[in-house]
Amino acid sequence: MENYGHIGFASPEGGGIGTFTIYDWGNGAAAEAWNRIRDHYGDVFLDTARGQGFGIDSVAVTPEPGGYTLTDQTGVARDLRVVSEDGSAQTIHLDAGASIWLA
Numbered sequence: 023m024e025n026y027g028h029i030g031f032a033s034p035e036g037g038g039i040g041t042f043t044i045y046d047w048g049n050g051a052a053a054e055a056w057n058r059i060r061d062h063y064g065d066v067f068l069d070t071a072r073g074q075g076f077g078i079d080s081v082a083v084t085p086e087p088g089g090y091t092l093t094d095q096t097g098v099a100r101d102l103r104v105v106s107e108d109g110s111a112q113t114i115h116l117d118a119g120a121s122i123w124l125a
Contacts, residue, residue, distance in 0.1 A: 056078075059078060060103070063076075063078065063105055064078075064102070064103035064104055064105035065077065065079060065081055065104070066078070066102055066103070066104045066105070067104075067105050067107075068083070068090060068107070068124070069107045070106055070108075071107055072107075079096070080094070080096040081094060081102060082095055089123055089124050089125040090123070091121050091122070091123050091124075092104075092124065093120070093121040094116045094117065094118060094119055094121075096118070098118050099117045099118045099120075100115075100116060101113050101114070101115050102114055102116055
């Protein structure tokens with residue numbers, strides 16, 4: 023019961039959710055994984071040596087000549103931690119639905 027669908031079924035109405043949950047299974051494991059990934063790679067990870075990048079949590083990263091375009095796909099303004107392969111990090115603000123270019 024501690025995990026969605028653990029009792030053998032799930033439904034849009036909420037069927038399959040047990041009467042309790044524990045942190046170390048299901049939702050807790052997912053939260054821990056997200057936190058570890060974000061701590062290491064940030065909300066956006068840029069591999070400038072290879073001209074590649076990826077975003078987490080609905081941030082699109084498009085490599086461009088000389089930099090990257092980051093595009094919000096959530097519709098929510100937020101601050102993003104951008105990490106590069108050399109270990110450097112910066113925080114940028116991305117407006118709801120906006121794009122920003124990083125050199």
